[in-house]
Amino acid sequence: MGKKIIGVIAFAAIAVAAGWNYQQNKQNVELSDLALANIEALASGEESGTGKCYNSITTQPGSKILYCSTCTYIADSTNSWFSGTGECN
Amino acid sequence: MAFDKIEYVHSFPKSYTLSNEKLVDWDLIGMKQFRIVDSLLIVSTNDKNGFWSFFLADDLSFKGSFIKQGQGPNEFIYSPDIINSSFQREKDLLIAYIYDFQTGRLYKMNVDDSFSTQENILELTKDNLPPFLFDFAIIDDGIFYCKEIANEQTQQLRYILNHGEKETPIKFDRLNKAQVAKGEDFNIISSITVKHPKKDIIVEAPITLNQINLFSCMGELQKTICVGDKLDNIGSIENKIQWMRIYTYGAVRTYNDFFAVLRIGDDKKTFQTTRKSLPIIQLFNWEGEPIAEIKVNRFITSFDFDLRNKYLYTLDGPTDEFYRYNISSILNDIIPNLTKK
Numbered sequence: 224m225g226k227k228i229i230g231v232i233a234f235a236a237i238a239v240a241a242g243w244n245y246q247q248n249k250q251n252v253e254l255s256d257l258a259l260a261n262i263e264a265l266a267s268g269e270e271s272g273t274g275k276c277y278n279s280i281t282t283q284p285g286s287k288i289l290y291c292s293t294c295t296y297i298a299d300s301t302n303s304w305f306s307g308t309g310e311c312n
Numbered sequence: 313m314a315f316d317k318i319e320y321v322h323s324f325p326k327s328y329t330l331s332n333e334k335l336v337d338w339d340l341i342g343m344k345q346f347r348i349v350d351s352l353l354i355v356s357t358n359d360k361n362g363f364w365s366f367f368l369a370d371d372l373s374f375k376g377s378f379i380k381q382g383q384g385p386n387e388f389i390y391s392p393d394i395i396n397s398s399f400q401r402e403k404d405l406l407i408a409y410i411y412d413f414q415t416g417r418l419y420k421m422n423v424d425d426s427f428s429t430q431e432n433i434l435e436l437t438k439d440n441l442p443p444f445l446f447d448f449a450i451i452d453d454g455i456f457y458c459k460e461i462a463n464e465q466t467q468q469l470r471y472i473l474n475h476g477e478k479e480t481p482i483k484f485d486r487l488n489k490a491q492v493a494k495g496e497d498f499n500i501i502s503s504i505t506v507k508h509p510k511k512d513i514i515v516e517a518p519i520t521l522n523q524i525n526l527f528s529c530m531g532e533l534q535k536t537i538c539v540g541d542k543l544d545n546i547g548s549i550e551n552k553i554q555w556m557r558i559y560t561y562g563a564v565r566t567y568n569d570f571f572a573v574l575r576i577g578d579d580k581k582t583f584q585t586t587r588k589s590l591p592i593i594q595l596f597n598w599e600g601e602p603i604a605e606i607k608v609n610r611f612i613t614s615f616d617f618d619l620r621n622k623y624l625y626t627l628d629g630p631t632d633e634f635y636r637y638n639i640s641s642i643l644n645d646i647i648p649n650l651t652k653k
Contacts, residue, residue, distance in 0.1 A: 285504040
């Protein structure tokens, strides 16, 4: 009985460790993608962003908006009232 | 987002309604902004071969288009902000200092030499600024006013960049405290900010709040003007759905005797669709006292006074309509001893 419990605990510990390792690897991949996107945006000289973005934008002085097509902030612009939204990662 | 000293404006001593406008018939399309500097009328457009077009304000004769789109030397990805660019006379030549929001570079354009050569005489200055600033103004040689987003896009922080060193005057703390909830539209605390070319005074007109902040960077001046009975509350605006939020101020211009702001007054959806409120140009003296309001008889998104010729020009971005009003009688009435800009 005692060996069985130790076995279960050992299995659970291995599973947690494997899961943690997977998450770390996943985060590394995501971080690399994000870094790459940032590098690309910086290379093009545009301000990249993450989070909620808008598919359609229009002019508004003083306002900045995250545009889905490029995942960059566009100055003096806001979202059009009919615009759909997306996510920049 | 206000100073301790708040002055409430319930009415303007003088009120005028514009009429008898004259349509300026030219071929410019995609106009973004315009500005009158000395004897020039400068229009920014989306024309990638020359973002800025220059005209003589007297007769609107064309002087040239400059500032090309591109990623090469002396090229810009987007049309640079014409309003926050600083125009100065140096050795009798008109010089424009232009901040590139995408790179943080500051360029010096020799406007007069560009006219005579029809080449863009542009050089990079030694000043390196942060890119993507929300607001920017040149205070002095090597000294800049900056505003940038911070704290997970919940705040916009104002500071002075003094020869590369960041300084935050205590007076900015009151304004910098303003914060939106995480994930909220940070443009609730965005503003249009313009510095008078010679005075150490900055006019900050938020695009969603019913107030104007007036302050100096090196001196003591700090006051808030509220046009209404009470200041708009950021939390109350956050509680409104985005389309019901009021678009308050759309443009700011400064002159020797006064500054002027364009009050829009429509909610965001109405402004983008049917537009109901005709805009009002509100004039204040440099003490922040109201001088006059000028009610515009059509929808506009931008304006500027040509004080030499006593004209008011208006631009409506969505329709590309550009109008000229003869306002000599209004200007003579408002400020009898008007200083030419």
